[in-house]
Amino acid sequence: GENVEQHPSTLSVQEGDSAVIKCTYSDSASNYFPWYKQELGKRPQLIIDIRSNVGEKKDQRIAVTLNKTAKHFSLHITETQPEDSAVYFCAAHTRGGSNYKLTFGKGTLLTVNP
Amino acid sequence: GAVVSQHPSWVICKSGTSVKIECRSLDFQATTMFWYRQFPKQSLMLMATSNEGSKATYEQGVEKDKFLINHASLTLSTLTVTSAHPEDSSFYICSARDVVNPNYGYTFGSGTRLTVV
Numbered sequence: 001g002e003n004v005e006q007h008p009s010t011l012s013v014q015e016g017d018s019a020v021i022k023c024t025y026s027d028s029a030s031n032y033f034p035w036y037k038q039e040l041g042k043r044p045q046l047i048i049d050i051r052s053n054v055g056e057k058k059d060q061r062i063a064v065t066l067n068k069t070a071k072h073f074s075l076h077i078t079e080t081q082p083e084d085s086a087v088y089f090c091a092a093h094t095r096g097g098s099n100y101k102l103t104f105g106k107g108t109l110l111t112v113n114p
Numbered sequence: 115g116a117v118v119s120q121h122p123s124w125v126i127c128k129s130g131t132s133v134k135i136e137c138r139s140l141d142f143q144a145t146t147m148f149w150y151r152q153f154p155k156q157s158l159m160l161m162a163t164s165n166e167g168s169k170a171t172y173e174q175g176v177e178k179d180k181f182l183i184n185h186a187s188l189t190l191s192t193l194t195v196t197s198a199h200p201e202d203s204s205f206y207i208c209s210a211r212d213v214v215n216p217n218y219g220y221t222f223g224s225g226t227r228l229t230v231v
Contacts, residue, residue, distance in 0.1 A: 034220065043207060043222040044158070089157060093220075099163045099171055101148065102209075102220060106157045 002027040002094045006105025014113050019080050021108045023090035024072040032093035033073045034102070035064060037086045044089060048075070080112045116142050118210045120223025127198055127230055135193045135226045137208030143188040144210035149181070152205040152225075164191050198230045 003026040013019050025033075031052040036044035050057045050064045050073065057064050061080075066073040077084055090105040117140040127133050137147055145166050150158040162178075164170040164185035172178045182194040191210075195202055208223040 041205075041225070041227070043224050046220075096163075097171060099146065099165070100211075101160060101163060103160070104157045 001096055002030060002092055002103040004090060004092050004103050004105045006090050006108060008108060009106065010109045010111070012111045012113065013080050015080060015082060017080055019075075019077040019084070019110055019112075021075045021088055021090070021110075022072060023074070023092075023105050024070075025092040025103075026071065027092065027094045028068075028071065030092040030094040033064070033066060034091050034093070035075050036089045036091065038089060038107075039086050047088075077110075080110075082112050082114050085110055085112045116210070116212045116221040118144075118208065118221045118223045120208050120226060122226055123224060124227040125229070127228070129199055129230055130197055132194055132196045133198055133228060135195075135206055135208070135228075137191045137193070137210065137223050139189045139210040139212070139221075142210075142212040142214070144191075144212060145188060146211045147185055147191040148209040148211070148220075149183060149191075149193050150207045150209065152207060154205075158207060161193075195228065198228070200230045203228055203230045 006023045034049035037047045038044045048062050048064050050066050061078045063076040087107045087109050089107045091102040119138045121136050147164045149161045152158050160173050161176045162170045162172045164183045166185050166188050170183035185191040205225050207225040
């Protein structure tokens with residue numbers, strides 16, 4: 001089955017700096033890669049996603065890049081703000097048996113220091 | 115946009131009792147729903163995938179007789195934790211998939227905090 005590795009597990013940056021979180025996946029058939037932000041006790045919120053036929057996608061301060069050959073994708077947050085502090089999860093959408101499903105990375109705790 | 119409602123948001127139960135959690139898609143039909151468990155400071159672990167009108171598919175290591183899943187309609191799936199024990203205490207989150215949604219349709223419920231005492 002699919003295996004998603006995520007690094008780093010914790011990341012601390014100063015307000016205004018950039019933050020980069022990286023993920024690798026194992027199943028070359030995975031075709032959709034969302035990123036979620038989760039605040040304590042809340043549901044995961046989709047912040048950006050990318051399909052396998054696209055190499056890069058940007059939405060204001062957030063961008064995602066995908067390298068299909070190397071099977072890795074990254075989240076880039078620029079001009080970080082304290083409200084960006086949360087746990088971020090990457091995921092890969094793939095077929096598992098007769099169903100499609102999301103496999104999540106272990107998460108990155110991002111702390112933005114004022 | 116797609117909305118998924120999950121109830122209850124939190125529940126405390128005694129060891130040995132059963133607890134039912136509901137997951138509803140409010141404005142779309144969800145042929146597939148997913149149930150995740152999340153322990154503190156850990157990732158979301160998929161427990162099972164439920165398809166409307168058929169048996170759920172459980173992930174390896176998840177006891178199907180302990181975690182009963184019913185997906186009787188296109189808008190409702192339920193997870194029943196039977197004979198709950200303290201080690202079942204966790205955050206349970208459902209997700210419903212709207213296949214019409216161009217973003218592959220994964221919408222999450224608000225989660226249920228289960229505490230077994």
